Amino acid sequence: MPSYRDRVAAAYDAEHFRRQGHQLVDQLADYLSRATHGDNLPVLPWSPPAERLTQFPGDFPAEPTGELSGLMERVLATSNHLHHPRYIGHQVTAPLPLAALCDFVSSLLNNGMAVYEMGPSATAMEHSVLRWMAGQLGLPEGSGGVLTSGGSAGNLTALLAARQARAGYDAWGGGSAAGPPLTVLVPETAHYCIARSVKVMGWGTEGVTPVPVDAHFRLRPEALEEARTRALKAGRRPIAVVACAGSTATGAFDPLEAVADFCERQGLWFHVDGAHGASAVLSPEDRHRVKGIERADSVVWDAHKMMLMPALITAVLFREGSRSFEAFAQEASYLFHGQDTRRWSDIGLRTLECTKEMMALKLYTCLSLLGTRFFSDYVAATFALARRFAAMLQAAPDFELAVEPGCNIVCFRHTPAGLPPSERDALQTHLRERLITRGDFYLVQTTLPRGVHLRTTLINPLTSEADLNALLETLRQAA
Numbered sequence: 001m002p003s004y005r006d007r008v009a010a011a012y013d014a015e016h017f018r019r020q021g022h023q024l025v026d027q028l029a030d031y032l033s034r035a036t037h038g039d040n041l042p043v044l045p046w047s048p049p050a051e052r053l054t055q056f057p058g059d060f061p062a063e064p065t066g067e068l069s070g071l072m073e074r075v076l077a078t079s080n081h082l083h084h085p086r087y088i089g090h091q092v093t094a095p096l097p098l099a100a101l102c103d104f105v106s107s108l109l110n111n112g113m114a115v116y117e118m119g120p121s122a123t124a125m126e127h128s129v130l131r132w133m134a135g136q137l138g139l140p141e142g143s144g145g146v147l148t149s150g151g152s153a154g155n156l157t158a159l160l161a162a163r164q165a166r167a168g169y170d171a172w173g174g175g176s177a178a179g180p181p182l183t184v185l186v187p188e189t190a191h192y193c194i195a196r197s198v199k200v201m202g203w204g205t206e207g208v209t210p211v212p213v214d215a216h217f218r219l220r221p222e223a224l225e226e227a228r229t230r231a232l233k234a235g236r237r238p239i240a241v242v243a244c245a246g247s248t249a250t251g252a253f254d255p256l257e258a259v260a261d262f263c264e265r266q267g268l269w270f271h272v273d274g275a276h277g278a279s280a281v282l283s284p285e286d287r288h289r290v291k292g293i294e295r296a297d298s299v300v301w302d303a304h305k306m307m308l309m310p311a312l313i314t315a316v317l318f319r320e321g322s323r324s325f326e327a328f329a330q331e332a333s334y335l336f337h338g339q340d341t342r343r344w345s346d347i348g349l350r351t352l353e354c355t356k357e358m359m360a361l362k363l364y365t366c367l368s369l370l371g372t373r374f375f376s377d378y379v380a381a382t383f384a385l386a387r388r389f390a391a392m393l394q395a396a397p398d399f400e401l402a403v404e405p406g407c408n409i410v411c412f413r414h415t416p417a418g419l420p421p422s423e424r425d426a427l428q429t430h431l432r433e434r435l436i437t438r439g440d441f442y443l444v445q446t447t448l449p450r451g452v453h454l455r456t457t458l459i460n461p462l463t464s465e466a467d468l469n470a471l472l473e474t475l476r477q478a479a
């Protein structure tokens with residue numbers, strides 16, 4: 001029986017790591033080849049959760065056993081294949097393999113970044129990536145922010161800063177009962193994490209004042225004043241407006257210029273949830289959709305959506321970079337000693353996380369090695385493909401486009417001749433179930449005012465027009 005010391009030496013043995021790593025990369029490369037070609041591979045190898053559980057039981061051995069490749073083969077075979085050209089579901093991208101290699105490096109180095117000393121290179125790369133992103137958005141000199149673990153954490157971070165800036169009292173130190181109750185004006189189409197953030201801040205359900213949207217699911221700017229008055233009458237002081245740059249369900253872009261004007265007039269914080277759609281700024285043909293984003297006080301932008309990064313990497317950018325210190329104004333004195341606590345380089349002062357991944361590494365590397373045009377072209381191509389898909393749907397008498405797509409999210413339904421309106425919703429649900437359990441396609445669904453719709457996000461750069469033609473044909477046959 002080897003001693004603990006011997007087992008430690010084996011677990012950290014560089015030569016063993018080299019061999020295992022080469023094998024793993026070979027295994028992943030074979031997988032990638034199959035997945036990107038969609039060769040005899042169901043997009044989602046469907047199985048009910050309880051059945052999957054039996055394949056991954058928690059009965060861990062006390063002594064070393066088995067091979068990495070066997071376990072990984074099972075993981076690969078039973079996961080959702082996001083690189084499959086017929087993955088057109090949620091807004092989670094087919095990550096660049098180069099970015100995956102960077103995550104490998106990040107995990108090995110494990111430079112946790114709460115303080116500069118714990119992640120010198122990661123801190124510098126984070127700063128540079130954020131400066132570049134702020135520049136793309138057109139934010140002024142002095143803007144800045146942080147990277148955080150996802151859009152949900154990002155929106156909470158931005159709203160905490162908004163509260164500190166506009167509440168008129170110290171809600172962070174004194175709690176939400178230290179002053180008048182607050183609210184945020186939020187379009188009905190906003191992602192649920194906005195309401196969740198508001199509840200985390202302790203403002204309850206009334207902390208969100210809904211703003212109606214138009215027939216294209218865009219915030220109606222003329223409804224803002226009415227929403228503000230409604231909130232005031234209910235005893236709530238509005239401090240901010242949230243606008244969606246790419247709403248989750250349909251990808252609609254709120255009219256940012258009009259919201260910015262309203263915020264300026266009323267002295268409200270202007271937050272843009274651009275988790276999905278802020279990437280539109282990268283494409284010269286599409287950036288008009290986010291005109292006005294440069295006037296935002298804060299913007300959330302997920303690189304794991306429309307910048308081809310693996311989860312998670314989200315930028316929270318502030319027009320005044322120093323605002324980013326206000327989201328979490330409390331000082332953890334054992335980490336941040338000395339007077340100069342507001343250095344850009346002490347990232348943990350400004351994030352929900354203490355320790356976090358070296359998340360900038362993958363984006364910094366991909367921007368450096370692939371160049372920025374790759375990303376501009378990707379955004380332009382996916383948005384254009386969505387427009388072509390919309391045209392295909394409009395030309396087909398048995399399909400109905402929900403709304404002209406603003407980005408690469410397309411919602412539609414199948415309405416074959418003779419289908420009674422009362423069965424429309426059930427048909428979409430059944431069709432989706434059929435397609436995803438067979439593994440033909442992975443797509444999702446959403447309920448819009450006119451009923452249940454199939455929802456696709458054309459986020460995988462390998463998806464082609466031919467795949468979308470095949471989708472319509474497959475749906476017809478399944479119906």
Ligand SMILES: *Cc1c(COP(=O)(O)O)cnc(C)c1O
Pocket residue numbers: 091149150151152153191193244246247248273274275276302314
């Ligand atoms: C995806 C999304 C979110 C949530 O972001 P995560 O990174 O999944 O936490 C928030 N807002 C919008 C508009 C989104 O599309």
